[in-house]
Amino acid sequence: MAAEYRVLINGELCESATRETMDVINPANGRIVGQAPKCTELEVDRAAEAAWKAAPGWAETSPTERAEIFFRMANLLRKHRQEWARLETMQYGGPIFKTLNFDMRFDAEHFEFMAGVGRAVTGATLPVGPQAMSMTIRQPLGVVGLITPWNFPLVTAISKITPALMMGNTAVVKPPSCAPLTVLKLGELAVEAGFPPGVLNIVTGLGSSVGEALVRHPYVSKINFTGDSETGKRILALASAAVKPVACELGGKNAFIVLPDADMEPTIEGAIWGGFFNSGQNCGASSRYLIHESVYDQFVEKFVAAARMLRVGDPSNPETMIGPVAYKGHRDNIERFVERAKESGARLLLGGERPNTPETRDGYFVAPTIFGDCDPKSELMQEEVFGPVVGLTKFRTPEEAVQIANDSRFGLCASIWTRDIRQGLVMAKQLKVGTVWLNQHLSIVFECPWGGCKESGHSKENSIMVLDEYSMMKNVWIDLVGTPSTPWQGRFQGGNRLDAL
């Protein structure tokens, strides 16, 4: 029988009131991995109320006390590293080399990073003249609602939970329905590590009911969301009714720009990583390749040859580079993209068919797929596929490359491959995205801010900047001379200072 998991509400691990559950399916073989509670608005209400009641007490704890719990969380995560990496792999198909070496490492380190930087945040004193002093004090927002996607299920949740709690907020987390299990396990660790009841709450259930109830809940002061741009628009619209702020990290259609002088070997390595890591299910994936016409044929030959060598198969095998995509409906959607790209006249260079090996037969796999000679305005070059499917096109000048790259409703990231760093910097300034890498793609670290512009969203994850998403600056003014200094001064005490105006 599949393991049943529990949600975390007010420090207690519990079922949903209806006792209904949702099956979590292993996309590598279609088998049930576990069952998560199918919550309703009732659990959202209980969780939001618990968080609301816990908020004043948690806000009064010192950053040092919070950091102590964070370090315990990091140690516990390391202890369970192997087991959790396997669970992550089973619930959404990410290859074990990734879940073990990236996800589980980042999960623990994120708690430690935030335990450190969260203790170093300060306010400011402001120059308002000799008669007063003014300062900013940073305060928590109260209860925050955190809604997360499946492509890095635990990493994304932790990257929101840690700054939220470190800034003194309490939280209600809503993980994705197809891959909620590691976030539910995190609830168990939170109890063990000693978070006071109500500080961290986790509810599972459908985005259309549980997610929307969380967005609308009057106790929730802010929503932080990562996911699809269309979902982001829906959440923004819902939240606007209460003028509730929403931080959004949304989709991307990210350009990988190869200039004529690029060092071809590392460029191909970066192109493979950028396009196919995590089966291309990355908001930062390089899904549009803009190649200078003088090196286009060379790039195509080497890129296709390298992609052909990617090992597609059982994600629990440490040698596997490309696992299945997260669920059947997503695989079907990607296949429809591929069919439309074929019909559009783009040249199929690799893949385009469902892999059919003993390892892939029962799962939701998509072969690495490359289309050449794509029209920059075609669907494949404009819409996010979120799978191992990429398109290539040529350009003649750096100006044209920038113009093609910027001709997108998204603005998350881009990379430029060149030995001419001056030229790279000129283009980096012109690209309308949140991150530009020179000779690198998909290097995302805690120290650097992550987040885009346009329909990719407008907030920041990671770095010290993320703390601004979870706190408000209050200005406090102190009069130093003891007498009011307004233009009306004295008028109400017999004098008439208005004469002086």
Ligand code: NDP
């Ligand atoms: P979705 O937008 O479908 O889902 C994300 C989360 O939102 C899930 O928990 C989902 O719940 C919930 N949700 C769905 N509908 C609503 C709603 N109406 N109200 C409130 N919550 C809702 O995205 P995916 O999970 O499919 O994730 C993939 C997308 O995320 C891609 O487009 C990708 O680009 C983007 N992404 C962006 C990142 C960035 O940093 N910019 C990082 C990672 C992903 P449920 O699962 O129950 O439907």
